[in-house]
Amino acid sequence: MPTRKLEKVVSLKDIKVACQQCSLNEICLPVGVDQQELDRLDAIIDRKRPLTRGEHLFRVGDPFQSLYAVRSGSLKTYTMSEDGQEQVMGFHLPGEIVGLDAIAGGRHPLAARSLETTSVCEIPFVDLETLSAQIPGLQHELLRVMSQEIRDDEQNMVILGQKSAEERLAAFLVGLSNRFRRRGFSATQFNLSMSRSDIGNYLGLALETVSRLFTRFQNDGLLRVDRKHIELLDRERLCEFSGAQCAQPTSRSAHPQA
Amino acid sequence: MPTRKLEKVVSLKDIKVACQQCSLNEICLPVGVDQQELDRLDAIIDRKRPLTRGEHLFRVGDPFQSLYAVRSGSLKTYTMSEDGQEQVMGFHLPGEIVGLDAIAGGRHPLAARSLETTSVCEIPFVDLETLSAQIPGLQHELLRVMSQEIRDDEQNMVILGQKSAEERLAAFLVGLSNRFRRRGFSATQFNLSMSRSDIGNYLGLALETVSRLFTRFQNDGLLRVDRKHIELLDRERLCEFSGAQCAQPTSRSAHPQA
DNA sequence: CAAATTCATTGATCTGGATCAACAAATACC
DNA sequence: GGTATTTGTTGATCCAGATCAATGAATTTG
Numbered sequence: 001m002p003t004r005k006l007e008k009v010v011s012l013k014d015i016k017v018a019c020q021q022c023s024l025n026e027i028c029l030p031v032g033v034d035q036q037e038l039d040r041l042d043a044i045i046d047r048k049r050p051l052t053r054g055e056h057l058f059r060v061g062d063p064f065q066s067l068y069a070v071r072s073g074s075l076k077t078y079t080m081s082e083d084g085q086e087q088v089m090g091f092h093l094p095g096e097i098v099g100l101d102a103i104a105g106g107r108h109p110l111a112a113r114s115l116e117t118t119s120v121c122e123i124p125f126v127d128l129e130t131l132s133a134q135i136p137g138l139q140h141e142l143l144r145v146m147s148q149e150i151r152d153d154e155q156n157m158v159i160l161g162q163k164s165a166e167e168r169l170a171a172f173l174v175g176l177s178n179r180f181r182r183r184g185f186s187a188t189q190f191n192l193s194m195s196r197s198d199i200g201n202y203l204g205l206a207l208e209t210v211s212r213l214f215t216r217f218q219n220d221g222l223l224r225v226d227r228k229h230i231e232l233l234d235r236e237r238l239c240e241f242s243g244a245q246c247a248q249p250t251s252r253s254a255h256p257q258a
Numbered sequence: 259m260p261t262r263k264l265e266k267v268v269s270l271k272d273i274k275v276a277c278q279q280c281s282l283n284e285i286c287l288p289v290g291v292d293q294q295e296l297d298r299l300d301a302i303i304d305r306k307r308p309l310t311r312g313e314h315l316f317r318v319g320d321p322f323q324s325l326y327a328v329r330s331g332s333l334k335t336y337t338m339s340e341d342g343q344e345q346v347m348g349f350h351l352p353g354e355i356v357g358l359d360a361i362a363g364g365r366h367p368l369a370a371r372s373l374e375t376t377s378v379c380e381i382p383f384v385d386l387e388t389l390s391a392q393i394p395g396l397q398h399e400l401l402r403v404m405s406q407e408i409r410d411d412e413q414n415m416v417i418l419g420q421k422s423a424e425e426r427l428a429a430f431l432v433g434l435s436n437r438f439r440r441r442g443f444s445a446t447q448f449n450l451s452m453s454r455s456d457i458g459n460y461l462g463l464a465l466e467t468v469s470r471l472f473t474r475f476q477n478d479g480l481l482r483v484d485r486k487h488i489e490l491l492d493r494e495r496l497c498e499f500s501g502a503q504c505a506q507p508t509s510r511s512a513h514p515q516a
Numbered sequence: 517c518a519a520a521t522t523c524a525t526t527g528a529t530c531t532g533g534a535t536c537a538a539c540a541a542a543t544a545c546c
Numbered sequence: 547g548g549t550a551t552t553t554g555t556t557g558a559t560c561c562a563g564a565t566c567a568a569t570g571a572a573t574t575t576g
Contacts, residue, residue, distance in 0.1 A: 079416070081501065087416050101412055103405035109412070129398060133391050140387060146404040147361035153411035154359055154367070158337070158345050160418035161462035165533065196554060204419035206534050211555055227542080227554085243339065423563065454524065464564055469525055485524085485572080 033137045041138065044127035047071075051114040057098070059111045064102035066122045070094050073118025074193045077110040078201075088202040091115070091176075091194055095183050100146055115193040160204050163243060168203040169213045170242035173223070177232055188232045277303065282353040282441065286327050286379075290395035299396065302385040305329075309372040315356070317369045322360035324380045328352050331376025332451045335368040336459075346460040349373070349434075349452055353441045358404055373451040418462050421501060426461040427471045428500035431481070435490060446490045 033041065046066075050073070051057060057068060060079055075092040089110050092098050102108045103125065132139040159171050181187035192199070196214075200207040214225045222238050224231040232238060277283055277300040278293070291299060304324075308331070309315060315326060318337055333350040347368050350356050360366045361383065390397040417429050439445035450457070454472075458465040472483045480496050482489040490496060 081416070081420070085420070087420055089412055089415060100405055101408045104402045104409055105405075109409055129394070129401070133394055133397055136387070136391055139391055139397065142401070143387070143404070144362045146401070146408065147358055147363075149408050150359045150404065150411060151362055151367055153408060153415065154347055156415055157347060157411065157418060158339070160415060161460075162339070162343070162345055195552095202419075207553090208535085208555080209533060212533095215555075453522090465523090466525080466565085467563060470563095473525075 033135060033141065037135045037138065040131060040135070044124055044131065046122040046124070048120060048122055050117050050119040053114055053116050055114050057112040057114065057120060058108045060108060062108045064099065064106050064108055064125065066124045067097055067099045067128065068112070069121040069123060070096050070098065071119045071121055074115045075112050075118060075120075076115055076194060076198060077112045079110050086201060088194075088198050091198075091202070093179050093183065096179075097145055097149075100149055115198075165203075165205050165209050166213060166216075166241060167243045168205060169199075169210060169217070170238050172199065172203055173230065173232065174235065174239050174242050177235065188235060190230055191228045192230055193228070280329065282327070282329065286353050286355070290399055291393060292395075295393045295396065298389060298393070302382055302389065304380040304382070306378060306380055308375050308377040311372055311374050313372050315370040315372065315378060316366045318366060320366045322357065322364050322366055322383065324382045325355055325357045325386065326370070327379040327381065328354050328356065329377045329379055332373045333370050333376060333378075334373055334452060334456060335370045337368050344459060346452075346456050349456075349460070351437050351441065354437075355403055355407075358407055373456075423461075423463050423467050424471060424474075424499060425501045426463060427457075427468060427475070428496050430457065430461055431488065431490065432493065432497050432500050435493065446493060448488055449486045450488055451486070 057075060070092050072094050074094075075098060077089045077092065077098065079087050079089065081087060092112075098112055098120075099108065101110065128138075128142070132142055159168050163171065176190065176192075177187045180190050194202075195207075196210045197207040199205075200210040203210070214223075217223050217238070218225055222232070222234050222241070224233060277286075278296050280286070283296075315333060328350050330352050332352075333356060335347045335350065335356065337345050337347065339345060350370075356370055356378075357366065359368065386396075386400070390400055417426055421429065434448065434450075435445045438448050452460075453465075454468045455465040457463075458468040461468070472481075475481050475496070476483055480490070480492050480499070482491060
């Protein structure tokens, strides 16, 4: 891979994928936006060269210019505490928006780094704001996405504040499963693009605990693990294990509420 | 206090406090909104009869109609897990907005209950949305507030996921102190309107642990506690204890970024 | 204003999960 | 293709903080 620096050359012509043909347009921003409006949104969005594994999309303190929508692959967001201790804040799958936490401060409070080859859409925020004022559906959608993020973070606070190690990992896996399903992937079989250490860090557990729990869940017949690959054998029971409201229907429902 | 039930009578005439004369207008929504626009915002806002201690502003599952801005007093938001176990999600002080997590689902995922006599402004969301599309500054402000909430929730996730009991409580107190200061109250002396149990629940600690830590902090000369009343004697050191970035200036800075 | 209830403090004990440690399996690197 | 490095698994030990328990304020209630 010698052609690493040719960003603009690649992005402008070759990757001419518009929002309307993007398989994520049901999940990403443009819900409730009509064709013509979609074109206008599309026009402000920049599709960048894919990130290779480990590459940063942005770093802590970078000035906030744009939101990013994951098109394929995955990202993790994280900070370092004073002592250089990494804290993983989230994982981001296709159709999810990254950077919403930077609007208030004008700088990214977290870094975002790709966990595998990952492509994103860059959405310049000033343009998005302008467009939002003109397209009511878009404004509403933006508010909805932000509200959902707040909601999700609250859920995570419950998990971190009250749940046992077992419940945390179960909830994490069920959550991932739901997110995969929503975007048309298998809900019972997927790859973990993040390491055990990332999972542990995210869940507030030691990586050894995560590893032990995977083994235990496997012995209990709840799932099968092989390295990065996960197969959920008993999603039902895993849900119960997570001690949470898992009344997620099997079909793709838009936005289930608590 | 015999006149408890006269909601409408009181709210319409007597409590005619407009946004522009509200002491919170620098903190609450209307930053970057000019006088005329403020009048329009003011027009949609409903000032309700104060809530007495323990009263609910809304409950889990209530249809989402409005956001609420706390004018005086304080609220806690919480859910119940399956087993009837309460989970405190947050405390809300004057100038803070409640209900942002309900936009996405159309229903309140949390209940909000007053911790003391508390008055709020009700902001009907459809009106706010309409107005936001017309007043760019307001739209931006709304997005900023939501972004800040996401940011704050992320901070809380770090606290719950990685910090020791001592660090959690220290961070909590410093955080409260900062919030009080921002709205013109003393940063070193304030009342905790919530119980030890609420604090513990919120921080993912047993209430006994919270109590012990208060005693310890007091013995260490960090603060003085008397029942609900707190006096921070060594804010500096408490900051360090919290193991967090506490470079909060003493002056009122608008929106410090990490 | 006395009884009941809630809330806070402090002590004693127990345990889930962290930490330390050693090794195995993948993957990257030269 | 062989060495180095990262990543994952498993075992042994330890401790921060939960839980259990008892007592003492405050606050509420009738």
